[in-house]
Amino acid sequence: MREECGIIAAFNVPGAQNIAYYGLTALQHRGQEAAGLAAVLPNGLIHVHKGFGLAHNVIRAEHLQACESDRVLGHVRYARSSENTAVNIQPIVIRSHAGDFAIAHNGSVTNSRELKIELEAAGSIFHSTGDSELLAHLIQRATxxxxxxxxxxxxxxxxxxxxxxxxPNALYAIRDHNGIRPLSLGKLNGAYLISSESCAFDIIGAEFVRDIAPGEILRISDNGGLESRFYVDEDKCRDRLCAMEYVYFSRPDSDLRGLNVHTARKRTGFALAANDRAELTDGRLRADIVVGVPDSSLSAAQGYAEAAGLPYEMGLIKNKYYGRTFIQPVQSEREKGVKIKLSAVRSVVRGKHILLVDDSIVRGTTSRRIVNLLREVGAASVHLRIGSPQIISPCFYGVDMSTRDELVSVSMDIESLRLYTGADSLKFLPLEQMRAIFGQNLCSACFDRNYPTELYSLGKEL
Structure with missing residues (x-):
């Protein structure tokens, strides 16, 4: 299972189903194909409601009423097209003689294939392709x-x-021992919540407490107590948060490792402008306005404009009722999506030399289309600046970039890519500058091929 998803849970919170629902709407950017809630009912059974679609379409008033509880787990899901089936929608509920439990996850277990072969040989039967069910089987086989x-x-x-x-009597929050996927602890009226991002706490009026530590298993109990264990020795735990959380995935109002995402992205804009300073000064690079690609590039564009002393303009408008093009499972749909979701503001762009800022280039479809959009409405030139390094290697940790064939920078150098996008110039943020901004302890495997874990059978894609 390779997915970028969102998790929210509330425990010992009256009306937890409503809290989880609003939390899912705040995390909707992390997955738009499916959503679900699991709730502990007064009789101790766990009721689940889930389905395909956005959270507000899947979870209606009658479903919230059926999930009324003070302990609820919610999930929004993005998945690859081959795994976008009903059995993979989360949370999943395990019915057991020892008691029910619900489970949801974000990320990817790299040795899932090997573990499933081993478990099936021992008699396990899998109903889904997801890593939530994998962990459930391992739990059930333990004592x-x-x-x-x-x-x-x-x-x-x-x-x-x-x-x-x-x-029925506890909530567990778990993070991998490399800390690649984010997970946070919050507090509301003395009770605890967990979320993939801190922005969900702000929406529901909760207080951010801390990040779940890499390798930590945090147990929230009936009496409101917290108990923490680590599933590996603490000296083996490392904080290697995925760089793409800062670059693209997380909301600007989230904080990761104490660094606000908007602030981090704005600093990438500062760095891009600093790299262009000499050319801007002597006139080799002519730019009248700075335009950001909505939404995840706007902070970097603001930073560039501020540092370069250029006007920041809204040259592109996003259709707010259309999903994110990168987080769509089929390439043909991404290409259609780029055309539908963005339009250029002719009166702002016409006759202007545009400094266009985007967060990343994965497959190149979006960048090429956006440059063409700006030219079609009369841009005099389009200079493209990217707030991250070139993506040169697949991700096996939950981002939908799992083969080299999908990555345009694998087959094109910068000049070839510039010609492909149609830009007048093209520059990326160097890796060392990205690390200086986001922190040295990052998973940057897609940028430098330095994978923090073993890849097992997935390594054949390299």
């Missing part, structure tokens, strides 16, 4: 208390993942 079984199961997993597990 001891539920907490002990979770602790025993997790060291068998490798890769990048954040899990949330809901039982």
């Amino acid at each position: 001891g208390s539920f907490y002990d079984r979770v602790v025993a199961a997790l060291p068998q997993l490798d890769g990048a993942f954040a899990y949330a597990i809901l039982t």
Whole structure:
């Protein structure tokens, strides 16, 4: 399972189903194909409602009423096209003689194929292709208390993942020991919540407490207490947050590792402008206005304009009722999506030399179309600046870039890519500058091929 998803959970919070619903709407940018809620009912059973679509379409008033509870787990999902089936929608609920539990995750277990072969040989039967069910099987095969079984199961997993597990009497928050996928702890009226991003806490009026630590299993109990364990020795835990969380995935109002995402992106704009300073000064680079590609590039564009002393203009308008083109599972749909979701503002762009800022180039479809859009409405020139390095290697940790064939920078150097996009000039943010802004401890494998975990059978894609 290779997906970029969102998790929200509330425990011992009256009206938790409403809290989780609003949290999912705040996390909708992380996945738009499916959504679901799992709620512990007064009789101790777990009720689940989930389906394809955006959270507000899937979860209606009658579903919130059916999920009324003070302990609820929610999930929004993005998946590759081959895995976009109903059985993979989360949360999943495990019915067991020892008690029900619900589980949801974000990320990708790199040794999932090897573990599934081993488990199937031992008699396990899988109903989905997801890593949530994989962990459920490992938990069920362990012994001891539920907490002990979770602790025993997790060291068998490798890769990048954040899990949330809901039982009738506890909520578990789990983060991989490399800290590649984010997960945060919040507090509302004395009770605890967890979320993939801190922006969800702001929406529901909760207080951000801290990030779940890499390798941590945090248990929130019936009495409101917190218990923390690590599933590997703490000296083996590393903080290698995915760089793409800052570049693209996370909302600008989220904080990751104490760094606000908008601030981080704005600093990439400062750096891009600094790299262009000499050319801007002597006239080799002519720019009348700075335009950002909505939405994840706007902060970087603002930073560039501020540092370069240029006007920041809204030269592109996004259709707010259309999904993100990168987070769509089929390339043909991405290409249609670029045409539908963006339009150029003719009166702003016509006759202007445009400094266009975008966050990344993955497949190149979006960049090429946007440059063409600006030219079609009369831009005099379009200079493209990218707020991240070239993506030169697949991601196996939950981002939909799992083969080299999908990555345009694998087959094109910068000049070839400039010609392909139609830009008058093209520059990327150097890797060392990105690290200086986001932090040295990052997973930047898609930019430098330095993978923090073993890849197992997935390595054949390299």
